[in-house]
Amino acid sequence: MSFSICVAQCTDSLASTMDDQARIMQSIGGVSLAGHSVQGGMPLPPPHGHDGTDGDGRKQDIGDILHQIMTITDQSLDEAQAKKHGLNCHRMKPALFSVLCEIKEKTVLSIRGVQEEDPPDPQIMRLDNMLLAEGVSGPEKGGGSAAAAAAAAAAGGSPTDSSIEHSDYRAKLTQIRQIYHSELEKYEQACSEFTNHVMNLLREQSRTRPISPKEIERMVAIIHRKFSSIQMQLKQSTCEAVMILRSRFLDARRKRRNFNKQATEVLNEYFYSHLSNPYPSEEAKEELAKKCGITVSQVSNWFGNKRIRYKKNIGKFQEEANLYAVKTAVDAANVSAQASQANSPATPNSGGYPAPCYTPDGRL
């Protein structure tokens, strides 16, 4: 994605366009304007007649040519300027140029013009939308952290962990963002510089070559298209970078930690004391989440896993079930003793999940 490639591409197309123009000029033929050749080259040495089998002779020829070339600039700079001036001032020049422009318009340029006005590239639009959604383009700050925050919220886990990942993600995204913007700026600057340069060049040349303003416009459009294709590459690789970052971040979400002992205890207590209907309401989930220092969705996950695993192998959970049954019984007893009330706590177990076998001494 280098600038030099871009410039090379632009100059390529520019050069090819200029070749076309040169060809047109040639095909029009040696139009002579009051004795001045329109093709206006320097006087070339007359072709030598011999076949060049003689080595010394050839050297001599080359020497002659080189000498002539070296002297051309000395002898004819003023002369050339004078010729140019004469050409510019000739009364027939505007008419001739307009005819030539018209001919050019009708030939090569009109063919080129066909595929020029294409609507905004859907590929570019897709990339733009994606970059906007990921918070790479768009308003400064906020956008990126919003995406990161959403991902972090989904990540759950302990608050410190997720915040570390969060800031890491955000830092990387910011880095991508900075590179993207600085590159974009560079390209835009280069594009306008190059456009200006080409426009000046063409304007300058339009004094000696038939170049219509429309043609200059077209050339500018060609340059812009070249630069926007480079921009697309930039956008594409930025998107790729963000996707890689995201996938890494999402993978990081899977790096789970087991809940701490206290959290597991709280969850188990609720589960076994509601064994008949181990489906906490939204409010209950929120309270459990608060108590355990985890998110509501983690509570939901835990209950989902617990229900299915308990049901699958009740025998395996028997011991645990008894343990928590004792615990809740003791707690209830304490509570009732404190309240000085002899009401025995109702064990909520009527259907649904099978109750553990419980004996007062803790044995099955």
Add this chain to the structure above:
DNA sequence: AACGATGATTGACT
């Protein structure tokens, strides 16, 4: 390293 435990994800179902 192997293995069971465990939190998270996914797709189907109601």
Add this chain to the structure above:
DNA sequence: AGTCAATCATCGTT
């Protein structure tokens, strides 16, 4: 939307 069931990926223990 909530749940189930299967599965994945990692943790913690042996």
